[in-house]
Amino acid sequence: MGAPLGGYLTDRWRKTKENARLMFPALSTLLTSIVLLMALAILKGTVQYIAFLIFGILIMSFISGAASVTQDVIHPGLRATSYAIAVVVQNLLGASTAPVVMGKIYDLTNIQTALSILPVILFIGALLFWLGSRHYVKDLGQVAQIHLEAV
DSSP, rough: OHHHHHHHHHHHHHTOTTTHHHHHHHHHHHHHHHHHHHHHHTTHHHHHHHHHHHHHHHHTTTHHHHHHHHHHTTGGGGHHHHHHHHHHHHHHITTTTTHHHHHHHHHHOOOHHHHHHHHHHHHHHHHHHHHHHHHHHHHHHHTTTTTOOOO
């Protein structure tokens, strides 16, 4: 649910704010960080379970806007290659290494410590999305000047 909902909200916001494709991931990732921190540190029982469900939706809401940016700021002739590289890097650095790293932290400490690192990582991600949003419009303008011609 998170990715389609995030894409819909990003597209709606983009009608009024040009850098919404990176601002929405920044805000949704920050909100994800806060929800996870509350679920781990404050909430208990059923409310904690509901917070984890909300976290599960929020954690994927960034992807539509962020993936679109990889296509927006790349020369049209390199978009397929760009997206392929983005997917490989996401899987190599995130999807495949995160469980190993989290498992190692858990082995060295405990599950609470391992999970408490996630909100910090999410906060860093939100900050990086926000920093990227500050340059997005300028970068988009550079790509928009490229004209493709049939050879």
